[in-house]
Amino acid sequence: MLKTIIDFGIFEDFTSNQPKPVPIGTEEDIKTWNTFWEFLKSGSDVTITNYKNQENIFLNNLTTGRKGTKCKIEEKFNRPNKFIFPKNQDIKSVFLIDEPTGQGKISYRRKNGYVFGFKEDYTEVWKDLSLLEKPKILPVRKNAKIKLSSWNQLSDYILPFTDMIIVDNYMFDETVWDFNLLRIIEEFAKKTPVKFNLLLLSYFNENTLTKSYVSTLHKKIEAKLIEREIKCNLSIALANYNIKEHDRGIFTNYLRVKSGDSFVYFDKNGKMITKGTEIDFQPLVEVDKINASDAALADIHKLIDKLNSPLLKEKRLAGDLKNRLIE
Numbered sequence: 001m002l003k004t005i006i007d008f009g010i011f012e013d014f015t016s017n018q019p020k021p022v023p024i025g026t027e028e029d030i031k032t033w034n035t036f037w038e039f040l041k042s043g044s045d046v047t048i049t050n051y052k053n054q055e056n057i058f059l060n061n062l063t064t065g066r067k068g069t070k071c072k073i074e075e076k077f078n079r080p081n082k083f084i085f086p087k088n089q090d091i092k093s094v095f096l097i098d099e100p101t102g103q104g105k106i107s108y109r110r111k112n113g114y115v116f117g118f119k120e121d122y123t124e125v126w127k128d129l130s131l132l133e134k135p136k137i138l139p140v141r142k143n144a145k146i147k148l149s150s151w152n153q154l155s156d157y158i159l160p161f162t163d164m165i166i167v168d169n170y171m172f173d174e175t176v177w178d179f180n181l182l183r184i185i186e187e188f189a190k191k192t193p194v195k196f197n198l199l200l201l202s203y204f205n206e207n208t209l210t211k212s213y214v215s216t217l218h219k220k221i222e223a224k225l226i227e228r229e230i231k232c233n234l235s236i237a238l239a240n241y242n243i244k245e246h247d248r249g250i251f252t253n254y255l256r257v258k259s260g261d262s263f264v265y266f267d268k269n270g271k272m273i274t275k276g277t278e279i280d281f282q283p284l285v286e287v288d289k290i291n292a293s294d295a296a297l298a299d300i301h302k303l304i305d306k307l308n309s310p311l312l313k314e315k316r317l318a319g320d321l322k323n324r325l326i327e
Helices: 008-016 027-043 057-063 102-111 122-130 151-156 181-189 213-227 287-307
Strands: 002-007 044-049 071-073 093-096 115-117 137-139 163-167 196-203 232-239 248-251 255-259 278-283
Touching: 002 008, 002 027, 008 044, 008 057, 008 122, 027 044, 027 057, 027 122, 027 287, 044 057, 057 071, 093 122, 102 115, 115 122, 151 181, 163 181, 163 287, 181 196, 181 213, 196 287, 213 232, 232 287, 248 287, 255 287, 278 287
Parallel strands: 002 044, 002 093, 044 071, 093 115, 163 196, 196 232
Antiparallel strands: 137 278, 163 248, 248 255, 255 278
16 A cells, blocks of 8 residues: 655645536546545545644545555654655555655655655645556557557656565566666666665476576576666566466556566567466556555565475575565
8 A cells, every 4th residue: 555645735726626517527537636635534644743723624534444454644844864764664655745845855855766746746746656647558569550669668657666576487587687677677677776676476387497597597697687777676476387477567666567478579580479368557547556566565475485495595595585565
C-alpha cells in the first residue's frame, strides 16, 4: 500500500478546484480529479500535514468511511535533514509537499528515490504515478501499430525508486542479455537519482549448476553494470525446479510490470524475437493491483528464505540480498 503525505495547503488547492460537470468542465479534468480523489480515499494510506484548524467538508469525507486504508492528520511536516529522507522511510511513500523554495524542490527530487509533487505540479505527478494518460497494456506483436518496439519506451512509465526486483527464468541468456536484461536495468536506472537495491531472480537446473556459477554470474553482471555507470547493490537468486517462480515481472516502489513471455524481446539488431503477446504496466494505485503485487512479493520473500538454507545458498545466492520490497 502506498503512503501519501500531502500538505493541507495542497489538499485545499485540490478540493477547491473540483471541476464543473461537462460541458463547463472537461472530461479530462473530471477524470483526473475523480481518480486522484479515489486514490486518496481508498488507494493509499494518507497523512495530512501542516493542518490548519479549519473546516473542510472534503477533509471530513476523507477521514470517514475509508475502505481499509488509514488517514491521519498532523500539525507539522518534519523536513528531513538536508532534504534526504532516512533509510527507514517507507519505500512506498508519495510526498505532495508545499515546499516554498525552488532549490528545496530540486533537492528533494535529486536526493531521494521517491515521488514528489508540489503545488504547481501535483496533478501532473498524479498522472505519472497512475499512468492516467498512458496505455497500460502494449502489444508485443510485429504487426501491431501501437506496440513496444524498443526498451527505450520504458522511460514513459518509470518513476524514481529505491528497490527493484526482476523475475524471469530466461534472463541470463548471455547471447542476448546486453539487448534485454541490461537494457531494461539501464532504462530504469536513468529514472532514479539514488543507488538502488537490485534483485534478479531466475531458475537454473540442478543437474547443470556448478558450485561457482552464481558467484561468477554475479561478477559478470556487476561488471557490465559498472561499465554502464549504473549504481546499484546487485543480488542474484537462482531457484530450483521445486520452488521456481513462473510469472515474469519487474517490481519497483510504485510499479509492477508483467510480461506474457520472458523479457528476452529483442536480438542484437533490435529485431523482435519474443513469443509473447503483450506487456502490462500496473501502477500501484488501485487496491486490486496492490494486493496482487503484494502477494507476488510475499511469495518471492518465501522463495528467497528457502534458498537461504545451508544446503542451497552457496550454489544459488550471490550478493547481500538486501531489498526492501520483500522485507
